[in-house]
Amino acid sequence: xxxxxxxxxxxxxxxxxxxxxxxxxxxxxxxxxxxxxxxxxxxxxxxxxxxxxxxxxxxxxxxxxxxxxxxxxxxxxxxxxxxxxxxxxxxxxxxxxxxxxxxxxxxxxxxxxxxxxxxxxxxxxxxxxxxxxxxxxxxxxxxxxxxxxxxxxxxxxxxxxxxxxxxxxxxxxxxxxxxxxxxxxxxxxxxxxxxxxxxxxxxxxxxxxxxxxxxxxxxxxxxxxxxxxxxxxxxxxxxxxxxxxxxxxxxxxxxxxxxxxxxxxxxxxxxxxxxxxxxxxxxxxxxxxxxxxxxxxxxxxxxxxxxxxxxxxxxxxxxxxxxxxxxxxxxxxxxxxxxxxxxxxxxxxxxxxxxxxxxxxxxxxxxxxxxxxxxxxxxxxxxxxxxxxxxxxxxxxxxxxxxxxxxxxxxxxxxxxxxxxxxxxxxxxxxxxxxxxxxxxxxxxxxxxxxxxxxxxxxxxxxxxxxxxxxxxxxxxxxxxxxxxxxxxxxxxxxxxxxxxxxxxxxxxxxxxxxxxxxxxxxxxxxxxxxxxxxxxxxxxxxxxxxxxxxxxxxxxxxxxxxxxxxxxxxxxxxxxxxxxxxxxxxxxx
Amino acid sequence: xxxxxxxxxxxxxxxxxxxxxxxxxxxxxxxxxxxxxxxxxxxxxxxxxxxxxxxxxxxxxxxxxxxxxxxxxxxxxxxxxxxxxxxxxxxxxxxxxxxxxxxxxxxxxxxxxxxxxxxxxxxxxxxxxxxxxxxxxxxxxxxxxxxxxxxxxxxxxxxx
Numbered sequence: 001x002x003x004x005x006x007x008x009x010x011x012x013x014x015x016x017x018x019x020x021x022x023x024x025x026x027x028x029x030x031x032x033x034x035x036x037x038x039x040x041x042x043x044x045x046x047x048x049x050x051x052x053x054x055x056x057x058x059x060x061x062x063x064x065x066x067x068x069x070x071x072x073x074x075x076x077x078x079x080x081x082x083x084x085x086x087x088x089x090x091x092x093x094x095x096x097x098x099x100x101x102x103x104x105x106x107x108x109x110x111x112x113x114x115x116x117x118x119x120x121x122x123x124x125x126x127x128x129x130x131x132x133x134x135x136x137x138x139x140x141x142x143x144x145x146x147x148x149x150x151x152x153x154x155x156x157x158x159x160x161x162x163x164x165x166x167x168x169x170x171x172x173x174x175x176x177x178x179x180x181x182x183x184x185x186x187x188x189x190x191x192x193x194x195x196x197x198x199x200x201x202x203x204x205x206x207x208x209x210x211x212x213x214x215x216x217x218x219x220x221x222x223x224x225x226x227x228x229x230x231x232x233x234x235x236x237x238x239x240x241x242x243x244x245x246x247x248x249x250x251x252x253x254x255x256x257x258x259x260x261x262x263x264x265x266x267x268x269x270x271x272x273x274x275x276x277x278x279x280x281x282x283x284x285x286x287x288x289x290x291x292x293x294x295x296x297x298x299x300x301x302x303x304x305x306x307x308x309x310x311x312x313x314x315x316x317x318x319x320x321x322x323x324x325x326x327x328x329x330x331x332x333x334x335x336x337x338x339x340x341x342x343x344x345x346x347x348x349x350x351x352x353x354x355x356x357x358x359x360x361x362x363x364x365x366x367x368x369x370x371x372x373x374x375x376x377x378x379x380x381x382x383x384x385x386x387x388x389x390x391x392x393x394x395x396x397x398x399x400x401x402x403x404x405x406x407x408x409x410x411x412x413x414x415x416x417x418x419x420x421x422x423x424x425x426x427x428x429x430x431x432x433x434x435x436x437x438x439x440x441x442x443x444x445x446x447x448x449x450x451x452x453x454x455x456x457x458x459x460x461x462x463x464x465x466x467x468x469x470x471x472x473x474x475x476x477x478x479x480x481x482x483x484x485x486x487x488x489x490x491x492x493x494x495x496x497x498x499x500x501x502x503x504x505x506x507x508x509x510x511x512x513x514x515x516x517x518x519x520x521x522x523x524x525x526x527x528x529x530x531x532x533x534x535x536x537x538x539x540x541x542x543x544x545x546x547x548x549x550x551x552x553x554x555x556x557x558x559x560x561x562x563x564x565x566x567x568x569x570x571x572x573x574x575x576x577x578x579x580x581x582x583x584x585x586x587x588x589x590x
Numbered sequence: 591x592x593x594x595x596x597x598x599x600x601x602x603x604x605x606x607x608x609x610x611x612x613x614x615x616x617x618x619x620x621x622x623x624x625x626x627x628x629x630x631x632x633x634x635x636x637x638x639x640x641x642x643x644x645x646x647x648x649x650x651x652x653x654x655x656x657x658x659x660x661x662x663x664x665x666x667x668x669x670x671x672x673x674x675x676x677x678x679x680x681x682x683x684x685x686x687x688x689x690x691x692x693x694x695x696x697x698x699x700x701x702x703x704x705x706x707x708x709x710x711x712x713x714x715x716x717x718x719x720x721x722x723x724x725x726x727x728x729x730x731x732x733x734x735x736x737x738x739x740x741x742x743x744x745x746x747x748x749x750x
Contacts, residue, residue, distance in 0.1 A: 036717035036732030068719035221675025221714040259622050259659060260728070261716060295613045298622055300657025303713065317616020317643075319656040376718060378677040384719035416676055450718070452677050466679045470713060476656075562687045563674060564699055564711040 005165040005286055008156055008278055016157035022079060024057040024102050026050075029073040029145060031064035031231040032224060032263055033385075037071035038090070045091035046074070049098045057102060063232020065145025067132045068385035070113055073145075076101050082117025085127065132383050132402050137364060137372050140348035141388045144232035149267045152274040155235040161280060163354035164239050167246055168288045171354075176247040177203065180350065182358030184370030189215060189306075189343030190418065190447040190523075192369075192436045198340060201330035202248040205338035210250040212241050213315070213334065213341040216257045216264060217299060217306030220419035221470065222450030225374040226344040228386045230257070230264035233348075234271035238294060240347035242281065243354055245292040248340060253294035256311055258301065269296055303474035307522045308341045310476065321478040322522040345374050345449070366392025369435035373446060379416075379453040380407045395430040399453065410455035414463060414539070418447020420470045421527040423534030424463060443534055459554040460539030461546050465493040467531035469563045475524060482525025485516040489532060496543065497557040499550040506536070506543065596634055602627060603635040607642050617643050617653045621660065629665035666701050668746045669708045670694075671725040677718040682736075686722055687711070689736050693743050707746055 019025050026046055030039045043059065050057045065073060070087035074097070077083040084107040086097055093111060100108035107121045114127040127133055138144070147154035155161070167176050181196030202210060214237060218226040230237060241253040255272075257265050272294050275281040283291045297315045299305045305320035312334040314320040333339020349371060353361045362370045369391040375398060378384045382404030389398060395415065399405060406412045412427040422445045425432070432442045439446045454463065472486035492509050495501050513529025520526050536543060545553040552558060594602065603624050607615075610623035620639045624631055631654050640650045654660050672678075672687045694702050694709055701708050715723045720732025726742050734742075 032717045032730065033719050033732075036715075036720040036723055036730040038732075071720070218716075219714060221673075222677045222718050224716050224718055227716050259625075262728075297612070297614065298619065300618060300622065301659040301713075302657050314618065315614075315616075317618040317620075317653065319653055378718035378721055379680045384721075386719070420676065452680065452718075454680055458680060463676070466674075466676055470675070473713065559684050560688060562684055562691070562698070 005161065005169075008161070008280075012153040012156035015151075015153040019058060019154075020077065020079070022056070024055070024076055024078045026057055026059045027062045027075050027146075027148075028059070029063070029065055029071050030061035030263075031228055032261075033064055033068035033228075034071045034073065035263065037068075037088075039072040041091050042072045042074065042089050042094065045094040046098070049094050050102075053098065053103060055098070055102055060148040061150070062147060063144050063149050064228045064386055066136070066141065066385050066387050067130070067383065069383045073113070076107075077117070078102065078105065080119075081105075081107075082115045082119040082121060083127075084115045084121055084124070085113045086111050087113035131404065132385065132387070135393070135397070135401060136388055137390045138388045139352050139361075139364075139372050140229060140236065140345055140374060141232070141386070142352070143236065144228065144386075147233065149232055149234055150270055152235060152271065152278060155233065159355065160235055160351070161239055163351035164242055164246075164280065165286060167243050167354050168286050168290055173203070173247045173249065176243065176354060179354060179358040180247065183349075183353045183361035184358075184365070184368070185346065185349055185353060185361065186369065186436065187343060188345035188374070188449070190445060192446070195342065195346055198330075198342070199244065199248050201328070202250065202338055202340040205330050207338050209252065209335075209337045210248065211334050211337055211339040212244045212248065212250045212253040213308075213311065213329075213339055214241055214253065214255045214344055214347055215306060215308070215311060215341055216255060216344045217303075217311065218344075218448065219258070219303035219306050219474070220448045220450055222378050222416065222452040223376050223419060223448040225376050225386055225449050227261060227264045228376075229344055229348050229374075230255075230268050234264075234267045235275070236348045236351055237268070237344055238271050238275050238281070240350035241294060242275075242285065242292050243350050244340065244342065244347060246290055250340070251292065253292065254315060254334070255294065255296045256305075256315065257296060257298055258305075259298040260301070265296060265298065272296065302476065303470075304476040304522065304524050307524065310522065311341065312339065319476070321476045324521065343448075364390050366390070366433065366435045368437060373434050374449050375434075376450045377403045377453065378450070380410060380455040380457075381405070381453040382407060389434070391435045392433050394433050395425075395451070398434065398451065399430060403453070406453060406455045410457065412453065413456045414454040414458055414460065415444075416452040416454065416463065416467070416531075417450065418445035419450060420467045421523065421530055422447045423530045424460065424467075424538060425534070426538040429538075443537065457554055457556060459497075459552050459556040460535040460542040461493065461497050461552070462554075462556045464532045464535040465490065465497050465561075468493050468528075471524065471528045471531070473564055475528075479520045479522075479525050481516045481518075482520040482528060485512045485525070486528050488512050489529065493532070494561055496546050497552070497561070499546050499552070499557075501547045505547070594628075599628070599632045599634040600638060603632070603638040604642070607638060615643070617645055617650055618657070621650070621654055621657075625660055630661040630663060632662075632664075663701070666705050666708045668706060669710060669725075669727055670743070670746065671710045671712045671715065673712050673715045673721070673723045673725075675714040675718065675721075678722040681721045683722045685736055686724060686734060686739050689739055690724075690743065693740070 075085040115121040116127040299314040309323035310320040415425040606627035612619040
């Protein structure tokens with residue numbers, strides 16, 4: 001069956017208009033942030049209340065609008081009215097909101113958080129005047145919080161798959177590649193490699209089967225934007241992946257997600273199914289002779305599985321351990337076929353780049369860092385959440401203008417950016433602009449976009465110890481400098497944090513760290529010393545206080561050290577863990 | 591969960607492997623399907639996966655022992671997970687872990703003596719904006735205070 005895009009668009013537009021037609025439309029933020037805040041109970045309460053009153057209303061879930069601190073976030077739009085948002089809604093508040101807004105037709109201005117639309121609501125701010133929303137430029141997150149991730153029509157009605165239609169029907173793969181190159185888009189996973197150039201490598205590999213791998217392993221604590229995009233707008237990834245496939249001549253796409261993250265998994269699977277039904281995946285996409293398939297592949301719990309070659313091992317069902325390079329993925333990737341790996345955020349930009357052109361994208365951003373950065377704010381900050389800002393604004397602007405600054409009564413001391421291996425920055429480095437080069441010059445990375453804010457209650461030794469413990473726990477064990485080195489580093493840091501350090505401990509850590517950097521296959525070992533090195537360079541006084549004065553500068557290190565047991569073989573066989581001993585026949589070859 | 595005998599474990603494992611919804615079947619996808627169906631990976635499953643995937647028992651154990659989500663003992667009815675990622679650590683995860691371990695009579699990850707509750711650490715539950723996060727039977731509870739944790743533990747104990 002071939003479907004013309006115009007038909008899909010027409011049906012989608014009709015369904016979108018229908019949602020704004022005769023009855024109220026209630027949307028509830030139900031991404032992982034909403035879920036953690038209790039959105040499930042709120043949805044139940046809303047459905048119960050609407051049914052009880054006999055009100056005709058559509059209750060849908062949406063993804064993450066961004067101000068996670070306001071979750072559960074509910075918004076209501078009535079025919080002809082504005083869309084009004086209510087923050088931190090509890091099941092107890094639901095009857096009051098429904099009574100005022102739908103039964104009486106008067107939004108509850110006491111409970112309302114913001115509005116969007118032509119009809120002003122008294123005493124309530126327009127959504128994009130809120131400090132958290134102002135200054136955001138939403139490209140990858142354009143639909144987040146606005147559309148139901150389970151409904152392909154809502155995506156198409158908001159401009160979705162227009163980029164794919166344009167690429168397939170009026171552009172050659174070379175022209176699409178040129179647009180992506182012109183856009184200046186660089187990988188959002190951490191390495192910041194130009195996407196167009198990377199795609200070019202795959203174009204050059206000749207094979208009937210080639211893969212586009214979409215990496216949503218996202219194990220970085222403090223970053224939840226990949227999962228956020230899949231939970232809010234999975235079709236933007238699907239569209240970006242199909243375009244990547246068309247451009248590079250690939251035949252298959254694989255979306256790689258960690259087992260257990262139900263929200264992103266279910267939404268992505270549903271999106272793929274709908275795309276097949278709409279003729280946007282499979283054979284003869286949109287009536288052209290282009291064929292492309294996408295499937296979801298799950299990994300077990302392992303941080304290193306997010307590394308590009310370990311990811312391929314995991315897709316093949318093996319231990320997620322990095323491979324030697326070369327051969328590089330573009331020549332020899334998953335199942336030995338040419339492969340291209342992109343982060344979810346990177347691919348999520350592609351539909352808009354193709355729709356609006358590379359030049360448009362490159363007009364946003366800063367010097368060599370084009371477009372936007374998707375930042376996750378967490379830690380000691382007033383307004384934690386997921387935001388999208390143009391590259392080139394300062395960390396200070398993000399923290400204070402958008403995030404509202406540190407927790408009231410406290411002052412900014414430390415920033416941990418770009419995932420646990422990204423290291424820490426001191427407060428005075430918050431004037432650094434958010435772009436790849438400036439962040440690197442400051443000794444940090446933009447990485448996956450997580451910014452964890454720590455105030456003056458935080459001791460750098462404590463922070464370094466937690467980050468090192470994370471690296472230790474997640475070392476895959478393939479390269480012994482990383483496997484043993486990370487454990488050694490944690491041991492020394494625990495000594496220091498208990499103020500029981502031995503002479504030469506700092507030099508010892510440095511020498512271990514240098515060996516790890518020189519002789520580990522992947523970034524995990526290569527950057528494993530980075531958190532400690534950066535903590536030492538910015539907060540040497542904390543280490544001195546522990547080592548020389550024998551006390552923690554903030555008192556934070558007096559708390560007990562609890563962490564998962566460190567080496568996997570130990571966890572594996574310890575009877576106290578409730579795990580069975582290895583079976584006697586484990587070494588038997590079949 | 592009632593304990594299954596060896597034969598039914600074998601049958602259920604085979605069923606789970608065959609019914610898996612993953613289009614590309616691998617050792618890992620088979621193990622994940624069994625974990626979802628049974629809640630753990632018994633020895634019989636390892637042999638079944640090896641048989642189905644034409645792999646060695648060694649290869650299958652290698653994969654099963656690598657990923658930390660797999661259990662090798664029958665599951666308890668309740669699981670409580672405390673996130674110990676840096677975001678949660680900063681806002682009190684250690685206090686929550688200490689409190690939970692105390693209440694459960696445990697020193698680290700594991701099952702309680704009465705087999706009612708499993709305690710686990712998680713490196714990132716993914717809701718960092720609502721730190722500190724705990725998960726009770728895979729349902730996330732954000733901004734969890736120590737008092738809220740006590741309530742949750744009591745609810746688990748009372749079977750609600």
